[in-house]
Amino acid sequence: MSMTEILDELPRLNDGERRAILQRLAEIDPGIALDETPEMLAAIDAGIHSVESGPGIPLAEARQRIAGWTGR
Numbered sequence: 001m002s003m004t005e006i007l008d009e010l011p012r013l014n015d016g017e018r019r020a021i022l023q024r025l026a027e028i029d030p031g032i033a034l035d036e037t038p039e040m041l042a043a044i045d046a047g048i049h050s051v052e053s054g055p056g057i058p059l060a061e062a063r064q065r066i067a068g069w070t071g072r
Contacts, residue, residue: 010018026032033040057065 010021013021022032022034026034
């Protein structure tokens with residue numbers, strides 16, 4: 001089965017089947033995170049705190065900054 005065929009089939013699978021595939025991928029590639037790590041949760045909390053405590057920036061400016069970081 002080709003990768004394209006596998007990707008096309010994924011939406012047809014039920015939640016348990018997709019979860020089993022994700023679990024297997026994580027076994028093969030430990031870099032795939034299935035659950036939140038303490039570092040991930042701390043980064044999310046820091047981001048939320050930053051947004052709540054700061055003045056923020058307009059959406060257009062945020063898009064320009066992101067474009068500058070990504071080269072788009």
